Amino acid sequence: MYGSFNERETINILKKLVETPSPSGYTNEVMKVISSYLDELSVDYVKTNKGAIVATILGDNNSNHRLLTAHTDTLGAMVKEVKSNGRVKLSLIGGFSWNAMEGESCFIHTSSGKKVRGTILLHQSSVHVYKNSGSIERNAENMEIRIDEKVFSKEDTSKLGIDVGDFVSFDPRFEETESGFIKSRHLDDKASTALLLQLMKNIKSSNIQLPYTTHFYISNNEEIGYGGNSNIPSEVVEYIAVDMGALGDGQTSDEYTVSICAKDSSGPYHYELTRHLVNLAKEHNIGYKLDIYPYYGSDASAAIRAGYDVKHALFGPGIESSHAFERTHIDSLKHSASLLEAYVKSPMVLE
Numbered sequence: 001m002y003g004s005f006n007e008r009e010t011i012n013i014l015k016k017l018v019e020t021p022s023p024s025g026y027t028n029e030v031m032k033v034i035s036s037y038l039d040e041l042s043v044d045y046v047k048t049n050k051g052a053i054v055a056t057i058l059g060d061n062n063s064n065h066r067l068l069t070a071h072t073d074t075l076g077a078m079v080k081e082v083k084s085n086g087r088v089k090l091s092l093i094g095g096f097s098w099n100a101m102e103g104e105s106c107f108i109h110t111s112s113g114k115k116v117r118g119t120i121l122l123h124q125s126s127v128h129v130y131k132n133s134g135s136i137e138r139n140a141e142n143m144e145i146r147i148d149e150k151v152f153s154k155e156d157t158s159k160l161g162i163d164v165g166d167f168v169s170f171d172p173r174f175e176e177t178e179s180g181f182i183k184s185r186h187l188d189d190k191a192s193t194a195l196l197l198q199l200m201k202n203i204k205s206s207n208i209q210l211p212y213t214t215h216f217y218i219s220n221n222e223e224i225g226y227g228g229n230s231n232i233p234s235e236v237v238e239y240i241a242v243d244m245g246a247l248g249d250g251q252t253s254d255e256y257t258v259s260i261c262a263k264d265s266s267g268p269y270h271y272e273l274t275r276h277l278v279n280l281a282k283e284h285n286i287g288y289k290l291d292i293y294p295y296y297g298s299d300a301s302a303a304i305r306a307g308y309d310v311k312h313a314l315f316g317p318g319i320e321s322s323h324a325f326e327r328t329h330i331d332s333l334k335h336s337a338s339l340l341e342a343y344v345k346s347p348m349v350l351e
């Protein structure tokens with residue numbers, strides 16, 4: 001295996017990240033976890049007005065820069081309405097289907113800082129009462145939060161401090177199996193965030209001298225389309241989104257290699273930069289898959305759309321059942337870490 005990969009540390013950071021609730025729009029706490037980690041490493045960083053963190057490690061060449069980004073924001077929901085029976089209707093944050101959250105435990109984060117427990121359920125869940133429970137459409141009308149408090153009315157729920165606009169986070173249910181799988185919600189994109197943090201740690205602790213000044217952009221608005229599309233230093237030539245590989249029928253991506261994306265919904269990624277990543281993988285015996293993601297966009301494509309003149313590419317660990325109950329394997333994290341290390345040490349494309 002190419003490069004240094006600390007399996008235990010990577011998994012520990014990942015666990016800490018997924019267990020810190022951070023639906024898009026409510027990411028202060030997770031960004032504090034990131035900033036204290038960077039403080040410990042003595043890596044310089046700035047915070048953007050949007051709440052992202054851009055860390056920078058100087059390289060030999062300080063006129064042409066690189067940027068790697070991963071995002072810490074996740075899917076979630078917001079209180080849309082308190083119903084007359086005291087239950088709560090939801091408005092979803094990010095792109096996913098209602099059935100992916102059915103039965104999941106959650107917290108409602110009130111404005112006073114209280115966390116109220118509940119479960120996301122179909123209103124007509126009980127098959128002893130609703131004959132067609134199985135076929136009722138899971139949608140904004142029929143799904144609700146059953147609050148774990150004695151509430152019977154809208155007033156009861158309001159008294160708990162719950163109001164329209166409160167954020168709702170889903171339980172990650174992090175689990176590591178002996179066979180090397182990691183199961184959790186929000187591996188997208190906290191797995192990549194953990195890898196970037198570990199990469200910075202390796203660079204600092206092994207005194208790796210980077211060929212180019214490299215920025216590590218931890219974004220917090222990717223799931224809603226505008227994460228790493230601002231605050232990009234003008235010297236940045238190459239912009240890499242480190243984000244999940246999408247698995248399914250017809251896809252090449254898997255949970256055991258690093259996925260390199262040639263094209264997604266936003267169009268093709270930069271051809272030569274993508275070829276450079278493939279060549280690095282071949283050269284260092286890194287297990288990789290080249291793939292196309294049918295319904296996907298990244299912070300790299302968001303940066304291009306925002307008008308930045310950069311070469312953009314996308315790669316990351318393969319995530320099974322993305323935006324539902326996700327899973328990956330430690331092998332995918334290893335190969336992704338290897339490609340990250342090989343890339344930051346490599347010469348630039350078409351310099």
Ligand SMILES: [Zn+2]
Pocket residue numbers: 071188189222243244
């Ligand atoms: Zn993502």
